[in-house]
Amino acid sequence: MKVLVTGATGFIGRLVVQQLRQARIEVRIASRRPEPGAAYDVVQLPDFNAPAQAFLAITKDVTHVVHCAGLNNDRGSATEADYLNANAELTRQLARAAAAQVSGRLVYLSSIRAATGPDFSGTIDEDMAPAPQCAYGRSKRKGEIRMLDAYTSSGRRDATALRLPPVYGSGMRGSLAILMRLADTALPLPAATLAGVRSLISSETAARAVLHLLTRSGPLRPVYVASDLSPISIAAIIEAFRQGFGRPKRLFALPAGLMQPVASLLGKRKFWDGLSATQICDPSLLISAGWSPETDTFQRLSEVARNSKARRV
Template identity: 65%
Template structure:
């Protein structure tokens, strides 16, 4: 049984490829950089979003399932059109080809940004009304819609897996920024920050994909996943500092003073992002036998430790 993995050389894609191989699946890796993988492996170039349909159909030869990890992520500065091309049009091309040429499942790695912006505070589940607030989020939501449209005749074979911020070796974005901030001796006034966040390790994201491929029952159109429990911003930075072997040096000052300082410095939106509480509810996955990872803090410590070892 062969699985096509797009974005196979990317942050999460690498983990998906490794875990599929360990589970006994054959893997075809589609990437913008297929030359980065073992020449003896089944690696192909991922077509551009505007390639003819035949190019996407050719990817599906002998393939049973598709795991679509490739994306233009929100750590990149891009136009709305660029995000839509990479995350919606390309997804539609793949989904239509897969629905026609494969008999198995199509798993689209989406994001909680498809339903909520970074300033949203509250619980996020499969029934949260989609209200994306950025070009990236809108493009991921459109990718979800086009995936399900392509599988209209086989709706239980396709799903969008919405992920919270994902951490691990090679991560980018806000979590990478927090980790760089933690790798200093600067005392940080973050202990009183009210924001609490659900996170997920790249290894657990890949394991969730494997769970959905193994599931014998029909798939829901959308799943939300995360590690447990959600973590305060201060705890995240503290875990990174522990991994780096840095003194904790986190202290609390009244949140009102921090808010006033951020506003005075023109960083009011950053303050709102940092203090938002976004907690994911993976109850649907849990009801289907999936078990969330419960050691997020230790995994964050290990992420920083490996980052230091890799740099050395």
């Protein structure tokens, strides 16, 4: 067994590589900036507009593919075309090559943003009709479609998209990183007002889900949703970070009617709406197939903050 991993130096990709090596699985890394003289199998990741032959070259002699490379939604200057090229067209090119000559599976790291926007309240599962609300989400959904089209047109059904909620861990970015910075202060915060509940997933747990999909027996579904076992409130997320930093809780309630106009004045209304929503992911399909989710999100978030503080010392 030999697995090609794209985006292998990224936030989740590096942990996927670690999981594979711990399982004694051979790995080939496809990187945009490969290190010269590396002791393991590293190849140059082609651009989205590279000829098909370039993708056939990097998928030669591997049995499976994990596609982690892409453009994340924390790039404020990225255009819709940037997202489509990085998340949809690159995926299409890679999937065509994999469907043509890779005997095993392709796992594509997608996002719940391919299904819905950050202000949606409700439960997210594999049967939810996709309705992405942002350029990033639309590009991830188109990446899913183009990957599956490449495989079905070749008569194959061994490709799947793994949709992830916000991911926490060392090196995380986006809204969770903002919340952790807010928590790292002695000042009281109006976080008790934030009644929204969210499903999250640790980066290590996401990597284990990838390994599970690569190695489990039986057919694959086109889409899987992964998350930690239990959702957590925004207020509890901030409390967990503060515990990890060794800071007092100091959360107080402020009427939402006061917070909304303040957020609007600061140009953060969308951010506020996202924090106020309740999004619960249902990972029961993966669990029924033998995958084990993280069960203590609060303590894992606290560890992330504690480790962040230790690295600064």
